Amino acid sequence: MLANWKLKEVVLMSLLAVVFGIIYLVFLHIGNIWSSLIGPIAYEWIFGVWFLVSIVAMAIIRKPGAAVVPEVMAAAIEVMLGNAVGPRLILAGLVQGLGAEAAFAATRYRRFDLPVLIMAGVGASLFSFAYGYLLGGFSALSPWYVALMLGIRILSGAVIAGYGGSLIVNGLYATGSLRGYAIARQKRDVRV
Amino acid sequence: MSTWLHRLNPSIKMLVTFVFIFALAFYFDPWTPLFVFIAVLVVQLLFSRINWKRWALLMLPFSLGAVGYFWTTYVFGTSDDRLETALSLSFRVFAFSSLSLLFVLTTSPMQFIMSVMQQLKLSPKLAYSLLVGYQFLPVLKDEFIQIRQVQQLRKPQVQKSTLAKLRALPSVAIPLLAGAVRKAEKTAFAMEARGFTGTRDRTYFHEVRLERFDLYFSVVLIVIFTSCLVVGATL
Amino acid sequence: MAMRLHVKSVMYVSKWIEFHNVTFHYPDEDTPVLSDMSLTLSEGEKWLIKGPSGCGKSTLFFLLNGLYPEACDGEVDGTRLLFGKPYDEYRPGEISQSIATVFQDPDSQFCMPTVEEELAFTLENRSIPREEMDLQITRILEETGLTQFRTRVIQTLSGGEKQRVATACALLMNPKIVLLDEPLAHLDPLTAREYVAWFSDLQVKNGWTVLVIDHQDAIWESFFDYTLVLEETSMPPLKAKSAYAKEVKSQQDFRAEVRVPGILHEAKLEVTGGSITVLAGPNGAGKSTLLKALAGLIPKADREQSDETIGYVPQSPEFLFITPSVRQEVSFGGGLRTEEFLTKLLLEGVANSNPFAVSQGQKRRTAIAAMLNDGRPVLLLDEPTAGQDAFALHELEDALFQVAAEGTAVVVVTHDMNFAERIADSMLLLKDGVLSGPFHPANVFSDPSLLRTYRLVQPTGGARDVDVASSLESVH
Numbered sequence: 001m002l003a004n005w006k007l008k009e010v011v012l013m014s015l016l017a018v019v020f021g022i023i024y025l026v027f028l029h030i031g032n033i034w035s036s037l038i039g040p041i042a043y044e045w046i047f048g049v050w051f052l053v054s055i056v057a058m059a060i061i062r063k064p065g066a067a068v069v070p071e072v073m074a075a076a077i078e079v080m081l082g083n084a085v086g087p088r089l090i091l092a093g094l095v096q097g098l099g100a101e102a103a104f105a106a107t108r109y110r111r112f113d114l115p116v117l118i119m120a121g122v123g124a125s126l127f128s129f130a131y132g133y134l135l136g137g138f139s140a141l142s143p144w145y146v147a148l149m150l151g152i153r154i155l156s157g158a159v160i161a162g163y164g165g166s167l168i169v170n171g172l173y174a175t176g177s178l179r180g181y182a183i184a185r186q187k188r189d190v191r192v
Numbered sequence: 193m194s195t196w197l198h199r200l201n202p203s204i205k206m207l208v209t210f211v212f213i214f215a216l217a218f219y220f221d222p223w224t225p226l227f228v229f230i231a232v233l234v235v236q237l238l239f240s241r242i243n244w245k246r247w248a249l250l251m252l253p254f255s256l257g258a259v260g261y262f263w264t265t266y267v268f269g270t271s272d273d274r275l276e277t278a279l280s281l282s283f284r285v286f287a288f289s290s291l292s293l294l295f296v297l298t299t300s301p302m303q304f305i306m307s308v309m310q311q312l313k314l315s316p317k318l319a320y321s322l323l324v325g326y327q328f329l330p331v332l333k334d335e336f337i338q339i340r341q342v343q344q345l346r347k348p349q350v351q352k353s354t355l356a357k358l359r360a361l362p363s364v365a366i367p368l369l370a371g372a373v374r375k376a377e378k379t380a381f382a383m384e385a386r387g388f389t390g391t392r393d394r395t396y397f398h399e400v401r402l403e404r405f406d407l408y409f410s411v412v413l414i415v416i417f418t419s420c421l422v423v424g425a426t427l
Numbered sequence: 428m429a430m431r432l433h434v435k436s437v438m439y440v441s442k443w444i445e446f447h448n449v450t451f452h453y454p455d456e457d458t459p460v461l462s463d464m465s466l467t468l469s470e471g472e473k474w475l476i477k478g479p480s481g482c483g484k485s486t487l488f489f490l491l492n493g494l495y496p497e498a499c500d501g502e503v504d505g506t507r508l509l510f511g512k513p514y515d516e517y518r519p520g521e522i523s524q525s526i527a528t529v530f531q532d533p534d535s536q537f538c539m540p541t542v543e544e545e546l547a548f549t550l551e552n553r554s555i556p557r558e559e560m561d562l563q564i565t566r567i568l569e570e571t572g573l574t575q576f577r578t579r580v581i582q583t584l585s586g587g588e589k590q591r592v593a594t595a596c597a598l599l600m601n602p603k604i605v606l607l608d609e610p611l612a613h614l615d616p617l618t619a620r621e622y623v624a625w626f627s628d629l630q631v632k633n634g635w636t637v638l639v640i641d642h643q644d645a646i647w648e649s650f651f652d653y654t655l656v657l658e659e660t661s662m663p664p665l666k667a668k669s670a671y672a673k674e675v676k677s678q679q680d681f682r683a684e685v686r687v688p689g690i691l692h693e694a695k696l697e698v699t700g701g702s703i704t705v706l707a708g709p710n711g712a713g714k715s716t717l718l719k720a721l722a723g724l725i726p727k728a729d730r731e732q733s734d735e736t737i738g739y740v741p742q743s744p745e746f747l748f749i750t751p752s753v754r755q756e757v758s759f760g761g762g763l764r765t766e767e768f769l770t771k772l773l774l775e776g777v778a779n780s781n782p783f784a785v786s787q788g789q790k791r792r793t794a795i796a797a798m799l800n801d802g803r804p805v806l807l808l809d810e811p812t813a814g815q816d817a818f819a820l821h822e823l824e825d826a827l828f829q830v831a832a833e834g835t836a837v838v839v840v841t842h843d844m845n846f847a848e849r850i851a852d853s854m855l856l857l858k859d860g861v862l863s864g865p866f867h868p869a870n871v872f873s874d875p876s877l878l879r880t881y882r883l884v885q886p887t888g889g890a891r892d893v894d895v896a897s898s899l900e901s902v903h
Contacts, residue, residue: 002315006498007390008380010317014325015332015372022333023365039264046354056369073322080301080326084250087209087292135217137265137284140277145268160358167362168369174751175783177370179455180377180499302540320548324538330582331534339746341724345739346747346760346797363749370745370783375535382536385492385528386596387552389520395554397547 002065009061009181010069017074020053041145044152048160051124054100055165058120059112060172062182067104067120071097092131099127100161112183117169118162125150125157197240197298201406202307208410209295212417213288222276224424225283231420232290235413240298247293254289258282301326307400317390324379332372339367442511443604443636444468444491449505451486451495460486463505466655468604473630473650474638478657479816480786484640487657488606491638493522524553527597531609531814533589542576542584542592549599563599571595571629586710587618594626598633605630607639611646612814615710615842617882619646642816643843645887671832681805681836683732685720687713687860691728694862696855698836700804703827704865705847706840708857709882714840715742717857718807721838738798738806738835742813744790745783753785753793754778762800771829772796773822788819792826805836812843824850848872848886856881 002010053074054067075089083089103120104112129150132138138146169183178184197205216225236242265278302323309319343364446466452459460483468474476484489495493514496503507514509522530536539545546564555563568574573595576588584592590610597605607626611619623646630637641647644654679700686693691713698704706714720728722739741747750756753774758765769778772792777785782793791811798806811823820843827850831837838855841847847854847868854871855864858881871877872885 002317002390005317006380007317007321007384007388008377008498010321010390011324011380011383012373012376014321015328015376016369018325018329018332019336019365019368019372022329022336023361039260041264042260046358049358069318073318073325076305076322077325077329079296079299080304080322081329082250082296084254084289084292084296087206087295088213088288090206091210091213135213135288137217137220137277137281140220140265140271140281141268142270145264164358164361168365171362171366171751172369172373174781175366175370176781177373177783179453184455302544320538327538327540327582335743335746338724338741342722342739342741342746343749345722345724345737346749346801366783367743367746367748371743378530378532378535379538381489381494381498382528382530382593383538383548384494384498384520385523385530386549387520387523387600388548389552391519393554394551395557395560397544397551397557397560399557 005063005065009063009066012061012181013057013066013070014073014077016053016057017070017077020049020056021074021077023052024049041149041152044149045156046160047125047128047153048121048156048158048162048164050128051096051100051121051157051161052165052168054097054124055117055120055161056169056172058100058104059117059165059169060178060181060183062109062112062186064105064109065101067101068094068097071100088135092128095131096124096128099124102127112186114163114166117166118158121157121160121162121165122154123157124161125154129153193239194241195239196405196409197236197294199405200298200409201311201400201402202299202304203311204402204406204410205295205299206304206308208413208417209291211414212421213291215421216284216287219284219421219424220271220277220280221424221427222279222283223427224421225280225287227420227424228287228417229283229290231416232287232294235416236290236294236297239409240294242297247297250293250297251286251289254285258285261285302398303400306396306398310396310400311402313392315390316388316392316394320383320388320390324383328372328375328379331375332368335371336364336368339364441470442467443470443509445506445508445511446490447506447508449490449503449507451483451490451504452502454500454502461490461657468636468638470603470636471634472636473652474636475644475647475651475654476638476640476657477642477644477654479818480788482658484657485608488528488608488638488640491604492526492528492606493517520552524600525602526604526606527600527602528606529590529593529597529608529610531612533586533593533613536593537581537589540580540582542573542579542581545581545592546596546599549596553600567595567599570632571598572625585618586613587615587622590614590622591625594629598629602635604636604638607637607641609640609642609814611641611643613710615708615882616646616844616884617879618710619643619842620884623647623650642814645845646884671828679734679804679834679836681733683721683730685717685728685730685732687716687720687725687728690716691720691860692862694857696838696862697865698805698838699852700836701831701834702852703831703837703839703850704853704855705851705868706838706855706857707842707844707847707881707883712857713860714857715809717862718809718838718840721805721807734804736801736803736805738795738801738803740791740794740798740806740808740811742809742811744787744794747794747797748782748790751781752779753782753789756782756793757796757800759797760801762802764800768796768800772826786819788815788822791823795826795830799830799833799835803835806830806838808837808839810840810842812841812846820846844872844884844886 053070057070058067071093072090075093078089079087100120100123103116103123107116172178173183262278262282265281266274269277271277305319305322308314309316446464449464450459451461478484495501537545539548543564547560550560550563568577573591627650681698684695694717708714719725720730722737748756750759757768769775774792777789827837851868853865854868855862
């Protein structure tokens with residue numbers, strides 16, 4: 001897998017991980033400490049922001065592993081920064097990255113259009129929820145509450161990560177800065 | 193003795209942390225996570241030099257989260273003894289966070305990456321890319337703040353709500369990402385121009401080794417935490 | 428592609444690099460960026476590579492140091508020989524041991540936290556045993572005079588220091604050939620001169636073959652033996668400043684007093700509407716901070732100013748862009764003169780393009796047009812000249828005169844003293860957070876002690892030295 005990744009692609013994954021990490025922390029997180037009092041459901045609706053990096057990186061690079069690796073890298077950088085959720089994030093990142101990866105793998109890495117990106121968002125939601133179910137002890141909660149959390153998370157994954165991710169990727173593609181990546185080559189082949 | 197945790201090989205430390213975080217997921221009594229939390233505190237007191245003020249500051253958000261967890265489980269729980277489960281889940285938050293802090297506060301970023309590369313055989317391509325990402329973090333954060341500022345200069349309106357921020361996300365993210373793509377390429381080329389090939393065929397300036405000490409000390413930690421699990425389960 | 432080689436007809440014993448009829452295509456493009464290029468480099472030669480942005484200068488460097496075609500999946504035709512052996516017969520990473528490259532951007536060529544670790548990275552790549560590393564690091568630091576920086580964190584170094592460290596990292600490989608891609612673009616004039624002197628010394632000691640891409644070749648003085656021009660440029664006609672009609676009706680002076688605790692002392696400034704003020708001073712003096720503070724982007728700044736609607740164009744103009752086309756960018760603020768400003772700032776041709784996809788000069792002019800169209804009476808520009816070729820500088824100059832003709836008060840931060848001399852009505856000088864001025868430009872440039880204090884240099888070559896074709900004749 002790694003052998004046919006170019007260094008610029010791997011460095012890009014890492015920088016994407018950083019960018020989306022910053023967006024999450026600076027944009028949405030800080031100052032909202034009181035929301036944590038609301039309980040595990042408080043952040044459910046913006047959970048999709050976590051999956052953005054998988055979807056954006058895969059849509060650009062289009063190689064097996066391009067969804068799961070940046071997600072884990074994002075977590076590893078959190079660890080390096082001294083974030084207390086860090087080490088757990090590495091596992092969480094691996095799991096939710098695999099969820100997104102599964103959707104792309106299901107198309108044999110041939111399709112990267114909106115429906116597939118949305119499926120990837122949903123896949124990440126499902127996998128991450130299963131992980132949260134185990135580690136967060138959701139089994140102790142009433143089924144309707146768990147179902148509500150799951151519903152919100154899937155919606156967030158589909159809308160924020162899937163649809164939002166496609167907005168960001170298309171916007172970025174239009175800037176012309178993705179020349180030299182698979183997305184540019186494939187879009188060009190389609191056009192010609 | 194007070195440097196042992198800092199000295200412990202980061203890969204080993206990470207694996208020990210992972211194992212016990214996972215193991216704790218299967219306990220729903222309040223005692224086991226509480227014991228583990230206390231054990232972590234004792235271990236840190238004995239084997240590390242920690243700025244406890246910083247530790248408390250880092251724990252604070254998790255304490256609030258634990259409160260959230262407590263009442264959620266208490267109100268929406270299904271088990272026979274809701275109080276017990278609620279306590280268990282909030283202690284679990286404490287145990288997880290303190291275990292994570294035990295790792296994070298005693299491990300330098302460089303040592304961490306170097307060890308994962310040398311002991312867990314992470315590809316140098318990934319490892320050095322991670323270091324690049326880490327170096328760029330403050331730069332990209334500054335850019336992010338600057339982009340938001342100058343965009344507000346053009347479109348002066350206060351965006352307070354999370355939803356409004358989310359809507360404005362693409363217009364802020366795209367300049368930042370376009371810059372990140374360029375930086376990634378430039379940096380990757382600069383690395384390759386200096387002979388970086390991404391293969392394992394290289395030497396290390398920071399050599400991180402596995403020593404007998406790592407074996408002994410990790411066994412000590414495993415014994416301490418396992419006994420918490422065992423005692424908790426028998427109560 | 429027009430190409431002129433100024434090679435002395437001297438027989439060299441050793442040809443280090445030979446390119447015969449090399450053509451290169453990027454994978455996403457139909458036209459080749461380099462075509463039918465031939466070039467022979469021999470021991471100890473010093474080459475200046477010139478040409479407008481996008482003519483393939485950097486591409487040529489990547490072909491020379493062997494990163495292309497692999498790194499970008501491009502297509503290369505023709506013969507490339509290094510020390511008589513075809514490029515593709517070298518192992519990955521092997522070529523980089525004889526050809527060192529230093530890049531333009533001091534912030535995008537490091538991957539480690541400290542100077543020492545960054546140097547070690549080069550050694551690790553060459554599989555130098557750990558025991559030898561300290562010795563080699565000490566040696567190169569002494570040779571380059573950087574010993575005091577050994578344990579410094581790279582992010583905390585100045586632009587000039589970073590470029591020297593980057594150079595030291597490259598030299599650690601004991602290269603035979605050194606490529607410098609616009610190493611001076613982000614340095615203040617005196618720092619740039621010092622770098623040139625420092626590098627020249629090293630070159631004499633080591634006898635490298637050197638290729639340098641640079642738009643500001645005057646700073647290099649007599650360093651080069653040869654000049655290679657990739658593609659000629661024809662300059663847009665320049666009008667005298669007086670030829671720009673002034674709309675006196677909207678002219679408005681701008682007065683401000685700002686202070687940024689810890690960075691900028693009480694700075695008082697007054698800029699006449701319709702005039703251009705150049706703000707100059709050494710790297711790290713606080714020039715960017717002053718502009719940001721004036722624009723209201725620094726929350727902790729104390730400021731009092733005659734106007735609050737400030738136009739501001741950051742060093743990366745694309746930070747401002749919110750819409751998918753140049754035209755929409757210009758009209759975004761609701762101004763009614765979109766088409767007029769698109770024409771005046773020479774943006775009609777790209778009006779429908781994505782603002783990120785146009786050239787750096789066009790991006791900046793798009794930002795300027797947007798600010799003008801908003802009717803902002805003050806325009807602040809942060810380093811609009813860095814890394815710009817002569818053509819883009821011409822267009823920028825024209826744009827700034829257009830802006831001033833609108834009655835706008837303009838403040839420009841620049842390190843390019845030739846440019847400053849051409850545009851400035853007055854100058855402000857900043858050092859260590861202390862602002863002085865206004866000065867008359869002629870007084871600044873004729874005062875050696877002022878120049879020294881603010882790390883500036885005299886403009887070279889009179890009013891218009893930007894014409895590539897004419898300056899060529901002076902080189903051999």
